[in-house]
Amino acid sequence: MDSFERLLRGHGFFHGLDPAYLSLLAGCARNVRFGSGTFLFRESEPAGEFFVLREGKVALEIAAPERGPLVVQTVPEGGVIGFSWLFEPHRWEFDARAVEPVRAIALDGVCLRGKCEQDPRLGYDLMQRFARIAVQRLQATRLQLLDVYGHAGTG
Amino acid sequence: MEPAGQAGGRLVIQRDGLDQLLAALRQRGFRLIGPSLADGAIGYSDITSAADLPAGWTDDQEGGSYRLRRRDDDALFGYNVGPQSPKRYLFPPSSLLWRGQQDGGELTGGAGEEPRQRLAFIGVRACELHAIAIQDRVFLGGDHPDPDYRARREDAFVVAVNCGQAGGTCFCVSMGTGPRAAAGYDLALTELLGAGGHRFLVETGTGRGAEVMAEVDHLPATAADTAAADEIVAATAASMGRSMDTGGIKELLYENLDHPRWDDVASRCLSCGNCTMACPTCFCFRVEDVSGLAGPAVERRRSWDSCFTLDHSYLHGGGVRVSGRSRYRQWMTHKLATWIDQFGTSGCVGCGRCITWCPVGIDITEEAAAIRATSGLAAGDGDGAGQAAGAGEDSGGLV
Amino acid sequence: MRAPAEQAGPAGPGGWSVPAPWRVTGARAETRDVVTVELAPPEAFSFRPGQFNMLYATGVGEVPISISGDPASPGPVRHTIRDVGPVTRALCALRPGGQAGVRGPFGTSWPVASAEGGDLVIVAGGIGLPPLRPALCQALARRGAYRRVMLLYGARTPADLLFTEELAGWRRRSGLAAEITVDAGTPDWHGDVGVVPDLIGRAQLDPGLTTAFIVGPEIMMRFAVRALLAAGVSTSRIFLSLERNMECAVAMCGHCQLGPFLLCRDGPVLCYREVAPWLRVREL
Numbered sequence: 001m002d003s004f005e006r007l008l009r010g011h012g013f014f015h016g017l018d019p020a021y022l023s024l025l026a027g028c029a030r031n032v033r034f035g036s037g038t039f040l041f042r043e044s045e046p047a048g049e050f051f052v053l054r055e056g057k058v059a060l061e062i063a064a065p066e067r068g069p070l071v072v073q074t075v076p077e078g079g080v081i082g083f084s085w086l087f088e089p090h091r092w093e094f095d096a097r098a099v100e101p102v103r104a105i106a107l108d109g110v111c112l113r114g115k116c117e118q119d120p121r122l123g124y125d126l127m128q129r130f131a132r133i134a135v136q137r138l139q140a141t142r143l144q145l146l147d148v149y150g151h152a153g154t155g
Numbered sequence: 156m157e158p159a160g161q162a163g164g165r166l167v168i169q170r171d172g173l174d175q176l177l178a179a180l181r182q183r184g185f186r187l188i189g190p191s192l193a194d195g196a197i198g199y200s201d202i203t204s205a206a207d208l209p210a211g212w213t214d215d216q217e218g219g220s221y222r223l224r225r226r227d228d229d230a231l232f233g234y235n236v237g238p239q240s241p242k243r244y245l246f247p248p249s250s251l252l253w254r255g256q257q258d259g260g261e262l263t264g265g266a267g268e269e270p271r272q273r274l275a276f277i278g279v280r281a282c283e284l285h286a287i288a289i290q291d292r293v294f295l296g297g298d299h300p301d302p303d304y305r306a307r308r309e310d311a312f313v314v315a316v317n318c319g320q321a322g323g324t325c326f327c328v329s330m331g332t333g334p335r336a337a338a339g340y341d342l343a344l345t346e347l348l349g350a351g352g353h354r355f356l357v358e359t360g361t362g363r364g365a366e367v368m369a370e371v372d373h374l375p376a377t378a379a380d381t382a383a384a385d386e387i388v389a390a391t392a393a394s395m396g397r398s399m400d401t402g403g404i405k406e407l408l409y410e411n412l413d414h415p416r417w418d419d420v421a422s423r424c425l426s427c428g429n430c431t432m433a434c435p436t437c438f439c440f441r442v443e444d445v446s447g448l449a450g451p452a453v454e455r456r457r458s459w460d461s462c463f464t465l466d467h468s469y470l471h472g473g474g475v476r477v478s479g480r481s482r483y484r485q486w487m488t489h490k491l492a493t494w495i496d497q498f499g500t501s502g503c504v505g506c507g508r509c510i511t512w513c514p515v516g517i518d519i520t521e522e523a524a525a526i527r528a529t530s531g532l533a534a535g536d537g538d539g540a541g542q543a544a545g546a547g548e549d550s551g552g553l554v
Numbered sequence: 555m556r557a558p559a560e561q562a563g564p565a566g567p568g569g570w571s572v573p574a575p576w577r578v579t580g581a582r583a584e585t586r587d588v589v590t591v592e593l594a595p596p597e598a599f600s601f602r603p604g605q606f607n608m609l610y611a612t613g614v615g616e617v618p619i620s621i622s623g624d625p626a627s628p629g630p631v632r633h634t635i636r637d638v639g640p641v642t643r644a645l646c647a648l649r650p651g652g653q654a655g656v657r658g659p660f661g662t663s664w665p666v667a668s669a670e671g672g673d674l675v676i677v678a679g680g681i682g683l684p685p686l687r688p689a690l691c692q693a694l695a696r697r698g699a700y701r702r703v704m705l706l707y708g709a710r711t712p713a714d715l716l717f718t719e720e721l722a723g724w725r726r727r728s729g730l731a732a733e734i735t736v737d738a739g740t741p742d743w744h745g746d747v748g749v750v751p752d753l754i755g756r757a758q759l760d761p762g763l764t765t766a767f768i769v770g771p772e773i774m775m776r777f778a779v780r781a782l783l784a785a786g787v788s789t790s791r792i793f794l795s796l797e798r799n800m801e802c803a804v805a806m807c808g809h810c811q812l813g814p815f816l817l818c819r820d821g822p823v824l825c826y827r828e829v830a831p832w833l834r835v836r837e838l
Contacts, residue, residue, distance in 0.1 A: 059739075059747065071739035071747045076756060099744060139777070140749045144737045148771040149680035149710040252571040255564030257613045261653050262575055268567055297819070299804035302569035412835045439808035442571070442801040446613040453564075453613050455571055460807070467809060469799050471638060481837035489811065496814035497805075 004029040007105060011052055013080050013129060021122050024115055028108040034098040040081065041092045048090070049106045050082030056102035060094045073140065074099065080133055085109030164359040165376035166368060173205045173231070173355060175371040176314070176342075180275045183367070185312055188244055189277035190232070196221060198239040202277065205231060216323040216396070216507065218516025229353065232278055232346050235322030236506050240283055240435030241276050245307050246290060249458040252303075252442070256451045275312035279340065281333030282325075282504040284315055286435035288339055292498045293438045312363070315340035317388050323396040324507025326520055330401065332504040334391040342368070345384035356384040397507060399520040400527060401491075404501075407526065408492040412484065413533055416526050421480035423515050428461035430509035430517075431486065436502050439467070462486050487519060570804045573610040573655025578648045579630045584716050587637045588681065589646040590622065592630040593654055601625055602663030603688030604795060604823040608803050609633060610655030611644035618800045618818075619645070620685035621659065625692060634684035634716070660803045662823045664689040664793060669765035673702040675757065677778050679750050679770025680709050683716050685795050685822075686769050694728045701763060705732040708750035708774075712736050712743045733757070750774060754781035761786030767823075769795045776833070779826060792826035813838055 004026035008014050014022065032051070034040055040051055040058060051058075058081055061071045072094070075081050084092050086109075116123030168176070177187060181203065189202040192209040202208065208231045215222045216235065226233050256263045279287075287308075294304035315336035318325075327333030336343040341364030345356040356376055359365040431437040441460040446453045460467060462485050468475035476482050494502030503519070510518045564572055580592035593609075601607075601621050610616040617639075623632030637646045648654060666674070666689050674693050678686050693703050709715045715734065724730035733753045735746035746753075750770070764787045768775050775794055782792055798810040798817050805819040813832035815821055832838055 057746075068741050071743070074735075074739075074745075074747045076746070078756075136752070136755075140752055143749045143751070143774070143777055146773060147710065147737070148773045149708075149714065149737065251567065253564040253567075260612050262564060262573070262610075262612045262655055264564065293806060297805045299570035299806070301806065303567035306567060412838070438806070440802075440806075441809075442616070442807065444610070444613070444615045455564075455616075457571075457807075460809075462808065467799070470797065475798065476837050478837060485811075485838075488813075489808075493811065493814040497811075497816055 002026075004105065007054070008052070011054075011105075012078065013052060013133075017125065021125065024122065025107060025112070028111040028115075029105050030108075032104050032106045034102040034104070036098055036100050038098055040096040040098065040102070040104070042095050043092055045092050046090060047082065047084035047092045047109065049109045050080065050085055051096075051104040051106050053077055053079050053081065054103045054105065056104075057099045058102060059097050059099050061097060062094055069095070069097075073137070082109075083130060083134060085113070086127075086130060161365055162359050162361050164365055164368075165381060166357045166359070166373040167376045167380050168355050168357055168371055168373045170205070170231075170353045170355075172371050172373060173344075176367065177202070177204055177277065179367050179370040180312060184273060185275035186272040187275050187277055188241070190234070190237070192223070195223060197223070197234050197237040199237075199241065199243060199276075208232070208278070209234060213320065214322065216325075216511040218324065218510050218518050219513055220516070221511050228348050230319065230346055230348060232316045232344075233319060235318065235320065235325060236280055236282065236508060238433050238508065238512055240433075240506075240508070241279060241287060242290065242435050242437075244274055244276070245287065245311070246294070246304060246438065246440075249456060250303060252455040252457055254452065254454045257446065257453045258451055262453070271307070273310040273312070274307065275314065277314045279313055279315045279336075280318055280506075281315065281336040282327045282330075282506040283435055284313070284336055284339040285330075285332040285504045286506070287313075289436045289498070289500055289502060289504070290438055292500065296498070312367075313340045313342075313360075315343040315360075317343060317345040317384070318391045319346055319387050321391045321394040321396060322507055322511075324510040324518075325395050326397040326399050326505040326507060328392050328395050328505070329397075329399040329520075330501065330503055330505035335388050340364070345387060347380065347383050347387070351380070351383070354380075356380050397505075397510070397518070397520045399503075399505070399523055401501070404523065405492040405495050407523075407530055408488045411526050411530055411532075412488070414526050414529070415532055416522065416529070417480045417484045419525075420483050420517060420522055421478065423517055424479055424483045425514060426463045426479050426482055427514060428463040429512045429514065431461040431463060432459065433508040433512040434490075435506060435508070436490075436504065437461070441466075462489070487522060490519070491523065570806075571657070571802070573608070573616070573657050575653050576631075576656045578650050578652040578654060581649050584634065585714050587646075588634060588714075588716060589637070589648075590632055590634045590684075591645060591648050591654070592623075592632050593656060594630045595656070599631060599659075601631070601659040601688075603666060603692050604663040604685060605659040605661045606685070606803075606822065607631075607633065607656050607658030608660070608800075609635075609645055610657075611641050611648075612653065612655065614644045615641040616655070616657075617641045617645070618660075618803060620795075620822075622684035622687045623691075624695075625688050626695060627691075634681075634687075636681045657803065660818050662821055664767050664823055665765075666692045669693070670696070670699040672700065672763035672765060673704065673760060674700050675702075675754075675759065675764055675766045675782075676705045676707075677750060677754065677766055677768040677770070677782075678705065678707045679774040679778075680714065681716075682769030682771075682774075682795075683707060686767055687717065689767055690724070690730070694724060694730060697729045703730055704757060705730060705734075706750055706753040706757060707732065708735045708737070708753070708770075710737050712740055712745070749777070751777040751781040754778060754785060757785075759785045759787060761788070765791045765793075767793050767795075772796075772833075789827035789830060790825060793823055794826055794829065795822045796824060796829065797822060 058075045059071045060073045061069045191200045214234045294301040318334040340360040343358040439460045440457045490502040576593040579594045582590045606618045606620045609619045619633045622634040739747040800810045801807045803818045805816045810817040
C-alpha cells in the first residue's frame with residue numbers, strides 16, 4: 001500500500017492532495033495492465049473505477065455499425081480516464097482501447113464514492129480535480145467541433 | 156517688367172492678372188484644374204481662364220446639406236470646399252496599373268499608358284495642401300513608391316488660395332491645417348475685395364512660382380495689402396463651423412473600441428461610403444485583374460475602394476468586419492488614430508466634407524466629442540466601469 | 555512622361571504592381587487540396603522565413619502565398635498552396651514548364667536566431683505548417699545552437715497532414731522532436747486524436763527557455779496562446795503569423811489593416827505582446 005501512495009503522490013493529477021487522503025486513495029488502488037488492442041472498459045458496462053495511466057496511450061472510441069470504431073480522443077501517458085464512476089447511472093459511455101501496452105493504476109470508484117460521502121472535503125477536492133479535466137476535454141471537443149481547419153486555413 | 160523675386164516674395168496682382176497667370180501656365184503646357192460650378196455644387200474640373208471660376212457664389216454647408224448661394228460681390232474664390240478634392244486627379248478613381256497579353260498561360264508585353272499633361276491646380280485650400288502631403292506619405296513614403304502617383308504629383312503646379320470665409324462644417328483650425336496655406340504651394344493667393352479694388356495678394360512659395368509671376372503684371376505688396384490679407388485669414392480662423400479636441404485622441408479611441416457610441420452611430424450610418432469618396436485623404440483602393448473575353452489582353456487596374464464595403468475585409472469565405480458598427484469604427488479610428496501609427500500624421504485635415512456629404516449628417520467631430528465625454532463606458536454599462544483594450548496578459552485559465 | 559515602348563513583359567505606370575515571370579520547375583500534390591509549386595526566379599532572389607510572395611495566375615488573379623522553402627537553398631523557390639478559390643485553383647494546376655507572375659518577398663520574418671540557447675517550439679495547425687517550414691529548416695541547420703527544436707502539429711484528418719515523410723526524416727536524423735495530432739482519426743491512424751493546444755500542455759515547456767512560433771486558423775492560435783501562457787511562456791516570446799485581406803502587399807491599398815498594423819509591412823509575423831490587445835477586439 002505504501003508503494004501506491006508513492007505512485008499516486010508522484011502523479012500530477014493528485015498534486016497537492018492531503019497526505020491523509022493519499023493514504024485513503026491508496027487503499028482503493030490496484031495495478032492493472034492491458035495489452036495493445038485490449039479494452040480498459042466498454043460502452044454500457046458498469047463504471048466502477050477510473051484509471052491513472054502510468055505508461056502507454058489509450059484511445060476513447062465509439063463503435064458505429066456502418067463506420068467501424070471512431071476515435072474521439074486519445075489520452076496519453078500520464079492522463080486520467082473515467083468520469084462515469086462519479087455519476088448515475090455509473091455506466092461507461094465510450095470504449096477505451098489500449099493503443100499500445102498500458103500500465104495503469106485503477107482506483108475503485110465504489111469504494112471512493114463511499115469515502116466521499118463520509119468526508120465531503122475529500123469529495124470536494126476530488127470533484128475539483130475531475131472538473132478541471134472535464135473542462136479541458138470540453139474545450140478540446142469544442143475546438144474539434146469547430147472544424148477550424150475545414151475552410152478557414154492560413155497561408 | 157520687374158523681376159518677381161524669389162520664393163517668399165509678396166506681390167499684388169489685379170483681377171486680370173489672374174488671367175495672365177492662368178495663361179502663362181497654359182503656355183507652359185499645364186492642364187489647369189480649378190473650381191467650377193456644375194450640378195449645384197462647386198467641384199474641380201478643367202478651366203482655361205478666370206471666367207470659368209464660380210464668381211459671386213458661396214456655399215452653405217451643414218451636416219448632410221450643401222447649398223449654393225449668391226454673394227453680393229464678385230469674389231472668384233468666395234466659397235469653401237466641394238465634394239471633390241485634388242485627390243481625384245492625383246489618385247484617380249480608376250487607373251491602369253499595367254497591361255499585357257496572355258498566351259497559353261504566359262504573360263507577355265503590352266503598351267503602357269499614354270503620356271499625360273502636367274497638372275496645375277488652381278484654388279487649392281490649406282486643408283487640401285495638407286491632404287496632398289498626407290497622401291504623398293502613403294503613396295511615396297514607403298519602400299515601394301508609386302510611379303503613377305509620382306508622375307502626376309512631381310510636376311504638378313499648385314496655386315493655393317487662403318480661405319476668405321469658413322464653411323459650416325470646417326474645422327481646419329482644430330487640426331492645425333489652416334486656414335492659411337503654409338507650405339506645399341508654388342503660389343498662394345489671398346483674394347482682396349473692397350477698398351483698393353478687386354485684387355490678390357500673391358505669396359511665392361517656390362522659385363518656379365516666382366518665375367511664372369515674372370510674366371504677370373504685378374506690384375510689390377504694401378503693408379496695407381498684407382494687413383488686409385492677414386485680417387481676412389484671421390476672421391476665417393475665428394469663424395470655424397466645427398471644432399475637434401485632438402488632445403490624446405489616438406489613445407482615447409484605442410481605449411474605447413467597445414464604447415456604446417459605436418452602436419449609436421451604427422444605427423444612423425448607412426454604410427454608403429460617401430465620406431470615403433469625398434474625403435481628400437482616404438486612399439484605399441482595390442486591385443483588379445481584368446482579362447478580355449474576346450482577346451488575349453490582360454490588365455491590372457486599381458480603383459477607389461471603401462472600408463465601408465463588406466468586401467473590404469473579405470477573408471476566406473467571410474468578412475472580418477461584417478456589422479455596420481465595425482465598419483464605421485474602422486473608418487473613424489483609422490482616420491483619427493491608427494493612421495498616426497501607420498503613417499506618422501493624422502489622416503484628418505478638418506475639411507468637413509464627410510459631415511456635409513453624409514446623407515444623414517453624421518459628424519465626426521460630434522462622435523469624437525461624445526466618446527471623449529463618456530470615455531471608458533462599455534456597451535450595456537451605465538456606470539462608466541469601462542473595459543480597456545490596453546495591453547494585458549491572458550489569464551490562461553479554463554473556460 | 556515618355557510612352558513606354560512594347561516590352562517583353564507587361565507595361566504600365568504600375569511599377570510595384572508588375573509581376574515578374576517565374577518558370578514552374580516542379581509541382582507536387584501534398585494532399586487532396588494542397589499543392590507545392592516550385593518556381594524559378596529569373597534573377598537572384600532571397601527571402602527570410604515567414605515572408606510571402608504575391609503569386610499571379612495569368613489572366614485569373616493574384617494572391618499572397620507564404621514561401622515554404624528553405625531560405626538557405628539556392629534555386630527554385632517552394633510555395634505550398636491550398637485550393638480555396640479560382641486563383642489558388644489555377645496556381646494548384648500549374649505544371650513544370652508553366653509560368654506564374656511573382657512579386658515579393660514581402661513582410662516580416664520569424665526571429666529564429668532569437669531562440670538560440672533555448673527551446674524553439676513551433677506550433678502549426680492545418681495549412682499553417684508551410685509558412686513555418688522555412689523556420690524549421692533554418693533552426694535544424696543550426697541544431698546545436700538550440701536545446702530543443704520541437705514541432706507540435708495538428709490537422710483535421712490524417713489525410714490532411716503535410717510533409718509527413720520529411721518530418722519523419724527530421725525526427726530520425728536532424729534532432730526534431732515532433733508531436734502530431736488530428737481532430738478526427740481514421741481506422742488506420744494510430745497516432746494521437748485531439749487538439750494542438752493539448753499538445754502544448756503535455757510538452758512540459760520550460761517557460762524561461764521557450765520561444766514559440768504559431769500559425770493556424772485564428773481560433774486555434776488563440777487556444778494555443780492560452781496554453782502557452784498557462785505554461786508560463788512570456789507574451790514577448792510568442793510570435794504569430796496573421797492574415798487579413800491583402801491586395802497590394804506594399805502598404806498602400808489599406809486592406810490588410812489590423813488596427814495600427816498593416817500586415818503586409820508590419821506583419822505577417824507579429825509578436826503576441828504587441829498584437830494581443832487588438833486580437834481581443836471583435837470585428838476589428
